[in-house]
Amino acid sequence: MRTYLVTGAAGFIGSALVRALLERGDRVRALDNFKTGKRENLDGFWDAIEFEELDLNDFDRLAAFCRGVDCILHQAAIPSVPKSVADPLTSHRANIDGTVSVLLAAKSAQVPRVVYAASSSAYGNTPTLPKREDMKANPISPYAVQKLTGELYAASFHRVYGMETVSLRYFNVFGPRQDATSQYSGVLAKFITLMLRGEAPTIFGDGDQSRDYTYVDNVVQANLRAAGAPAERVVGRTFNVATGVRHTLKDVFELLKSITGFDGEPNYDADRIGDVKHSLADISAAREAFAYDPQVDFREGLVRTVDWYRGAVEATKVVQGV
Numbered sequence: 001m002r003t004y005l006v007t008g009a010a011g012f013i014g015s016a017l018v019r020a021l022l023e024r025g026d027r028v029r030a031l032d033n034f035k036t037g038k039r040e041n042l043d044g045f046w047d048a049i050e051f052e053e054l055d056l057n058d059f060d061r062l063a064a065f066c067r068g069v070d071c072i073l074h075q076a077a078i079p080s081v082p083k084s085v086a087d088p089l090t091s092h093r094a095n096i097d098g099t100v101s102v103l104l105a106a107k108s109a110q111v112p113r114v115v116y117a118a119s120s121s122a123y124g125n126t127p128t129l130p131k132r133e134d135m136k137a138n139p140i141s142p143y144a145v146q147k148l149t150g151e152l153y154a155a156s157f158h159r160v161y162g163m164e165t166v167s168l169r170y171f172n173v174f175g176p177r178q179d180a181t182s183q184y185s186g187v188l189a190k191f192i193t194l195m196l197r198g199e200a201p202t203i204f205g206d207g208d209q210s211r212d213y214t215y216v217d218n219v220v221q222a223n224l225r226a227a228g229a230p231a232e233r234v235v236g237r238t239f240n241v242a243t244g245v246r247h248t249l250k251d252v253f254e255l256l257k258s259i260t261g262f263d264g265e266p267n268y269d270a271d272r273i274g275d276v277k278h279s280l281a282d283i284s285a286a287r288e289a290f291a292y293d294p295q296v297d298f299r300e301g302l303v304r305t306v307d308w309y310r311g312a313v314e315a316t317k318v319v320q321g322v
Contacts, residue, residue, distance in 0.1 A: 003027040004227070005069045005111075007056065007102060008076030009049075010037025012177040013117070013170075013216060017073055020220045022048050029069060031062075035094070036078060041177050056098030059105060066109035071227045074102050075117045077147070081274045084143035095146035096153075103157045103165070113164040115226050116154045118238060119147035120171040120212070120279055129246075130212075130282040133169070133238050141274030151238055158236035166226045166234045168219075171242035171281050175216030175301065176308035188213065188302070191252065192309050195262035205271040207250040210278045212242040215301030218294040222286060229290035242281030243294045255299065259306050 004021050008014040009030030014037065021028045022045060030042070033055045042049070054061050056076055066072065077095050078084070084091040099116065106114050123131045124138030139145045154165035172186070180189035191201040222241040226234055247255075253266050286292035296304070 001025060001027055002070040003029065003068060005029040005031070005066060005072045007031055007072065007074045008037060009051070010034060010039060010041050011075060011079075012041065012175060012179070013173060013219060014073075014075040015041035015177055016175065016216045016220050017075065017223060018042065018045060018049060020224065029065060031065060032076070036179070038177075038179065056101045057093065059101050062101060063105040063108045066105045066111055069109065069111050071113045071115065072102060072106055072111055073115050073117075073223050073227065074099065076102075077117065079119075079143075081121065081141045081143045082272060084141055084146065085274050088142035091143060092146055095143070096149050099150040100153055103153060103163070107157065107161055107163060113166070113227060113235075114154065114157075115223055116150055116165065116167045118151045118167040118169045119144065120169050120240070120242070120281065121276065122148040122151065122169060123276070123279070125276055125278075129278060130244065130280040131240065132282045133240060133285055140276065143274070155236050155238075164231055164235040166229075167238040168222055168226060168241045168286075169238060169281075170219055171212040171214050171240065171279060173214050173216055173219050175305050178216075178305075180309070187249070188252070188305065189309075191256055192260065192306055195256055195260040196306070196310055198262065198264070200264045200267050201253070202267040202269050203249050203253065204269050204275065205249075207253070207266070207268070208248050209275070210246040210248045210280070212244065212246050212279050212281045213252070213298050213301070214242045214294070215296040215298070215304070217296050217301075218243065221295065222290075222292050225290040225292055226286075233289045237285075237289070239286040239289065239292070240281040240283050241286060241292070242283055243298065244281055244283050245298065246278070246280040247298060255302060256306070259302055
């Protein structure tokens with residue numbers, strides 16, 4: 001039985017990892033500072049995990065919490081392009097300083113492997129599709145710069161200190177428990193919650209921008225396989241984690257209309273600063289290195305996600321006595 005530490009464990013990806021690890025019988029340590037994570041995401045699991053509420057930049061406590069851990073799944077971040085544009089210093093401290101702190105703590109505690117949640121935003125608006133890991137990075141937003149910097153630090157710690165580090169570039173992850181209440185929330189979480197309420201979502205730009213939307217269970221699979229893969233196949237490297245299929249926002253809206261029953265039309269607004277126009281991943285490197293094989297396609301992921309949000313809306317109505 002291995003012991004895993006999940007940072008950002010109360011976020012929607014982190015909490016999905018916690019669930020998956022417990023289901024297969026691993027020991028789980030978890031941490032979050034609740035700046036973006038939610039306690040309710042871990043409801044039902046508190047007695048099964050060892051949890052610490054701490055900030056990544058509280059180094060002494062973090063290093064102590066890392067002792068005896070076999071692998072760190074580093075998910076903690078402020079995952080927002082618009083927020084990084086509005087407040088780059090705060091996101092810098094979380095995304096760069098926090099990541100360096102995790103790597104140093106892992107080194108101090110002699111943790112064998114760290115799997116880092118990187119971002120496809122590192123590619124920027126380079127016109128070539130699909131995006132491959134050997135392409136030159138071209139980050140636009142402060143968030144993209146920060147996540148790319150984390151990758152470079154992870155690779156450096158492998159080269160300089162011999163640490164086993166792996167970076168996974170996530171492409172537009174969505175799924176249950178993604179926060180839809182913040183102005184910085186992911187587009188699918190916002191679209192789904194608005195359309196379930198009968199309200200029109202807003203498309204920024206012309207709606208022809210496209211993304212390789214990736215259901216959270218596929219991301220969980222990639223983390224667990226990268227964590228257990230032979231070192232010679234993965235350490236010091238970066239891998240795309242996606243599906244290899246892209247959809248435009250217009251396509252997303254029409255698909256969600258059929259799933260949610262919404263019968264209106266979207267609103268349109270100006271493009272957002274820092275947003276990438278098109279994104280599509282080549283996932284062949286991950287397939288070859290650790291047998292990554294996305295099992296949940298886009299439509300099935302949307303159906304599962306809508307079902308979860310619909311249940312959450314109904315539960316809220318019951319609590320409120322509506």
